[in-house]
Amino acid sequence: MSEPVGGCRRPRTAVSEAEVEAIVRGIAFKTGPPRRLGVEVEWLVHELRDPRLPVTTERLGAAYAALESVPLKSALTVEPGGQLELSSPPAASLTEAVDTVSADLDAVRAVLRADGLALVGLGHEPGDLPRRYLRQPRYDAMETALDRAGPAGRSMMRATASVQVCLDAGHEEPGPLGHVRRWWLAHRLGPVLVAAFANSPLAGGRPTGWRSTRQLRWEEIGADRAGGPPLDTDPAGAWARHVLDAPVMCVRRETGPWEVPAGLTFREWTRSRSPRAPTAEDLDYHLTTLFPPVRPRGHLELRMIDAQPGDDGWIVPLAVTAALFDDPEATETAYRAVKPLAERTGGRPAPHNPLWRDAARLGLTDPELREAAAVCFAAALGALPRLGARTAVTDAVAAYLDRYVSRGRCPADDLLDGPDGTRRPPSGKDIPS
Numbered sequence: 001m002s003e004p005v006g007g008c009r010r011p012r013t014a015v016s017e018a019e020v021e022a023i024v025r026g027i028a029f030k031t032g033p034p035r036r037l038g039v040e041v042e043w044l045v046h047e048l049r050d051p052r053l054p055v056t057t058e059r060l061g062a063a064y065a066a067l068e069s070v071p072l073k074s075a076l077t078v079e080p081g082g083q084l085e086l087s088s089p090p091a092a093s094l095t096e097a098v099d100t101v102s103a104d105l106d107a108v109r110a111v112l113r114a115d116g117l118a119l120v121g122l123g124h125e126p127g128d129l130p131r132r133y134l135r136q137p138r139y140d141a142m143e144t145a146l147d148r149a150g151p152a153g154r155s156m157m158r159a160t161a162s163v164q165v166c167l168d169a170g171h172e173e174p175g176p177l178g179h180v181r182r183w184w185l186a187h188r189l190g191p192v193l194v195a196a197f198a199n200s201p202l203a204g205g206r207p208t209g210w211r212s213t214r215q216l217r218w219e220e221i222g223a224d225r226a227g228g229p230p231l232d233t234d235p236a237g238a239w240a241r242h243v244l245d246a247p248v249m250c251v252r253r254e255t256g257p258w259e260v261p262a263g264l265t266f267r268e269w270t271r272s273r274s275p276r277a278p279t280a281e282d283l284d285y286h287l288t289t290l291f292p293p294v295r296p297r298g299h300l301e302l303r304m305i306d307a308q309p310g311d312d313g314w315i316v317p318l319a320v321t322a323a324l325f326d327d328p329e330a331t332e333t334a335y336r337a338v339k340p341l342a343e344r345t346g347g348r349p350a351p352h353n354p355l356w357r358d359a360a361r362l363g364l365t366d367p368e369l370r371e372a373a374a375v376c377f378a379a380a381l382g383a384l385p386r387l388g389a390r391t392a393v394t395d396a397v398a399a400y401l402d403r404y405v406s407r408g409r410c411p412a413d414d415l416l417d418g419p420d421g422t423r424r425p426p427s428g429k430d431i432p433s
Helices: 017-028 057-067 094-114 137-147 152-159 179-196 213-221 235-245 266-272 280-287 315-326 328-345 354-365 367-387 391-403 411-416
Strands: 037-047 075-078 084-087 117-120 162-168 294-296 299-306
Touching: 017 235, 017 266, 017 280, 037 094, 037 315, 057 094, 084 094, 094 117, 094 315, 094 391, 137 152, 152 213, 162 315, 179 235, 179 294, 179 299, 179 315, 179 328, 179 354, 179 367, 213 299, 213 354, 235 266, 235 280, 235 294, 266 280, 299 315, 315 328, 315 367, 315 391, 328 354, 328 367, 354 367, 367 391
Parallel strands: none
Antiparallel strands: 037 084, 037 117, 037 162, 075 084, 162 299, 294 299
């Protein structure tokens, strides 16, 4: 959602339906040896003195203005509710990605701390829904479009944060590192990552009944906006069809509010050419308004992981995911571990199927997800030294395996447990301090 967007340019040459399909096929999957890795870390921003107090737009604006002069290697953007995101440049190794983002986060935290603010790793704001911070035509149109499906869109825009792992699409040829296998693995491993890293059981000051309320919000938005295509042996073709059949969020204008058509798909837009003919720029923009759990952008963007607790909690899902995709031995192990889970999808695309729903609601209390997670984490732990990971990273993954996965728990369970280890009753005190 946080892609920088400038003003609407004058429409250029119109694109046809066939041209759209060709463009999407050409840009969605850039095949080749998996060599690069990236991560996008989103954070809620809270008051240091009392995280239950809302942060005013004026305080956020002043803090973000101060950050503009901080030299960073990662791109820094702001989400509609004032959440902060750092997007790493493509890295040649896990170690490089960790070092780059860690240094940038240290610099950002120092500036925010001076303003009495802190970055908080939670997948969903546990208190009241924050006010919208960004007032731009893009987000006005997005809010209008998402409101048609109910209140979940506003929560997604303003109250959620994640760890997004970006991976090369893979080889053109078949095999463990082939792009078809990696596309399939991303969708089948996705529920395991949702369950293992669920960290958003609270909203409005009380438990929601879901360990990943953030994932629940994405499901509630609907399959046309936040769903993926059916799994296919031709991922690029399936994605191209999905893009064409997805509803247009808005038609941008040079001045004034952007038009928000109801039920107009991009395919229909290319045929009707109304309210004006779509251009390649419109297609580029349309692609940024689709939010499937696995989004192809020349690489694969895995979007299903909740933001994690602690300053360095994001490193564990990054390391685990990188190991399971880029080490051939770990990839094969993960593939075998998650393959039996496919039956629970009912043949429906992610995340709108029973498997993804159970992952978000139950976490690792689901026996099959727990078993798959244990196998995958063990495989990742064995692969990390082969990928050149530092001891601190492997130790962090081992500690997470012991604390959570081996016990059928996730960070959400810590938020739900009382000081004596018993489950807390719903109350405003459920907001972490």
